[in-house]
Amino acid sequence: MTDISMRTSVHSYSRFILVLMILQVSVGIALHFVWVLTGNWAWLSAYFGYPGTLYIVFLDALKLWLCIVAWKQFREKKSLGSAWLTISLAMGFALAGDVLKQWLCVNTYINPLHYLWPVWNASVAHDLQVWGSTLTGPVFMAVLALGLFLGLQHYRKIGMLGRLRSYDFVLVGAAGIYALYVLSTVVRIALNKPSLLGIDWVLTWPNDMLLAVLLLEAILLFRTTVDMGQGYIALAWGAFAVAIFLTSVESVGQWLTAYGYFPYPENAVMWYFWYVWVAAFALGPAYQVDAIRIAESRAVNGRWFGRGSSIPHALSGRLFG
């Protein structure tokens, strides 16, 4: 068994992200009850418009920074370096996309466009939202799929890749069938009613295909994590797996809502789901960076390693120090 006291001896980015996520969701649920009881939507609206936006953009920036920190540790060619570089790129697209989609296209007081435009330009805001969705959707997912593939490839090389169980294929098969169903719907509409095709819709077409690929990777990552036990490196990849599962659940939830199978108030749970999977994506690089810091800290404490940590302590050190 891993010694827990060893694992928690260093200020932890992963713990910080978990605490932040719990706070964010708890506040949301509390305000949700206020809305249900009083009928006053203003508080909940402000929650989604301000802390909600700041939370997502902040976590996007944090996960990009953590990925870059993780990537910069690698110099060896035969390592996880290329995987972390590609994942950093994916996180860069996620940040850019969420800045457009969550921040700049919403008319709030924290949006600089609110002050720059004399009148709110809904058309440009819609375009920003479309490009943001493209960056956080197919672009992010494609680059992330490549990064996770490189990571899985390295685990295979060192003999630590988990094995798929028979029922895993059922899940992957279901995701594949769903992706094919979406593709057939798209083709049917493209052939019969081309006037319905908008750029915003076309740009999100590959989402379900990519999600099916990511789900396959997530299952492999999950199996690898379970087979390895719960070390920090394993948890880093496990967090990506959890994030992808949650993304898939959210996607299915949206589909069910769109077809009327998941009506309000049951579907309100999806409003807060977003915050959980954004945090899960940030936990991946956080566990990796925590692992490096713990390794360095233990070497320093053991008087073997003469220098301080190469990982900046600025953020979590201030918050937990």
Next chain:
Amino acid sequence: MQDSSDNGRHRFLNRFRIHPTNADLVAYRDGELPPANHARIKEHLQHCKRCQKETLAIEEDLLLFNHLAGEVEVQPEIEAELLELQRAMDDRIMEGPAQAPSGNELQVSPTILASISKELAIYLGARAAEKLMARMRTTMFSVEDLVGNVGPLMVSLLGDRGGSAVAGRVAMLCKTTSTQAPGSVTQ
């Protein structure tokens, strides 16, 4: 059964860049290994620069021995270098063998292995660390070899500084545990 175990070990050697011992290399050079082991080391030597260098060093040593035994004639200018090399080798022999004797088990005590497994579990996970240690037990390596092979693996997963720190910590654990329990290291 033995053959499948050998295959497993060979895959492990290649995968984790674990290298044959000097005794294996000498036996390979002299053609004393069973055909299957001979073929495996031959394949390993094709892509492992470290073992290629080690083989060359062994060849140099053997050349020196042969010269001293009067089997090979060398030019006078090389003779001085060979004598110097001989002196260095004598010193090394006085210090004792550089490698643990070849055997079927890892030449490290269970206490050290348990400490290393616990350390690696923090990063890899308990099951992965135990699996790794179990594989290591079936190979024929000393503490130095163990540290030398844990290092590259951890560097590939954590990066240079993190991986080196883990390797350093493992080396320190080996040292501390063997100091605390004299005679626990079998080499």
